[in-house]
Amino acid sequence: MTKTIIAIPRGRIINECKSLLLKTSFAPDPLLFDSDSRKLTFSSKNKNIDFIKVRAFDACTFVAFGAAQIGIAGEDIIKEFDYSEIYSPLDLNIGHCRLSVAALKTLLKKENPDTWSNIRIATKYPNISKKFFAQKGIQVEAIKLNGSMELAPSLNMCRRIVDLVSTGDTLKANGLKEVEVIMKVQSKLIINRSAYKTNTDTVQEIINEIKELI
Structure with a gap:
């Protein structure tokens, strides 16, 4: 057998x-x-x-x-x-956690996410991300990373990320704020x-x- x-x-x-x-x-x-x-x-x-x-x-x-x-x-x-x-x-x-869009706090002081039209993100989830933003009419360039997503905005690779969030503490520690939940996981x-x-x-x-x- x-x-x-x-x-x-x-x-x-x-x-x-x-x-x-x-x-x-x-x-x-x-x-x-x-x-x-x-x-x-x-x-x-x-x-x-x-x-x-x-x-x-x-x-x-x-x-x-x-x-x-x-x-x-x-x-x-x-x-x-x-x-x-x-x-x-x-x-x-x-x-249990959630997959969310997050952005630099400094960016969110100047921009309303509702006005985004063409953005770059870092993520482990390019397929989910592209589908999500396409439904909102937003063009997205997805940089595929396998970890340490929160570093990308601080090193000027991008200003937004899509990543798993549990408590949100890692986002806060790296100057990021959760913008929107894509899906519960x-x-x-x-x-x-x-x-x-x-x-x-x-x-x-x-x-x-x-x-x-x-």
């Missing part, structure tokens, strides 16, 4: 889903949650299910291309990549559609068990 692989994102989400996963009949090796471990593949209580630890932004890609059949990913990442092969049946009620269970068709019973059992524990 081919093993079912579950992709878990590193960082904040792996800590938030720990208690949930450890209650399942396919609970992973606790080493999965050890931030000091360099290991990337892990066994579980079910010999037919393994776990892999991946970068949060790569979870959707591993599942979409069938390297993993199931995974956990934020709605921001699901929407940014928009893979047709991914099905997301379950909200996990973890990883939480983590979801994601499924490879082909894997669901070929291994429906196993995948559905995993979905049902997690659903009962939420």
Whole structure:
């Protein structure tokens, strides 16, 4: 029997889903949650299910291309990549934050965001950002960065960013102010559609068990 692989994102989400996963009949090796471990593949209580630890932004890609059949990913990442092969049946009620537009406070003293027409932003989410601003009739040049977004305005790369916001403290510390929320975000269970068709019973059992524990 081919093993079912579950992709878990590193960082904040792996800590938030720990208690949930450890209650399942396919609970992973606790080493999965050890931030000091360099290991990337892990066994579980079910010999037919393994776990892999991946970068949060790569979870959707591993599942979409069938390297993993199931995974956990934020709605921001699901929407940014928009893979047709991914099905997301379950909200996990973890990883709550928001994807927002922010700008330099000094800029907002001089400009009303309602007057923006042609802007440059720094973001990890160029696809979501372009669609959002296009709906407002705003042309946008998106500089793709993978982190430290708040630095871009202070170094004159741009004057606005689109990034995840939790408390807003990082924005404030870097002279930025939240302007508008693009979307509320939480983590979801994601499924490879082909894997669901070929291994429906196993995948559905995993979905049902997690659903009962939420």
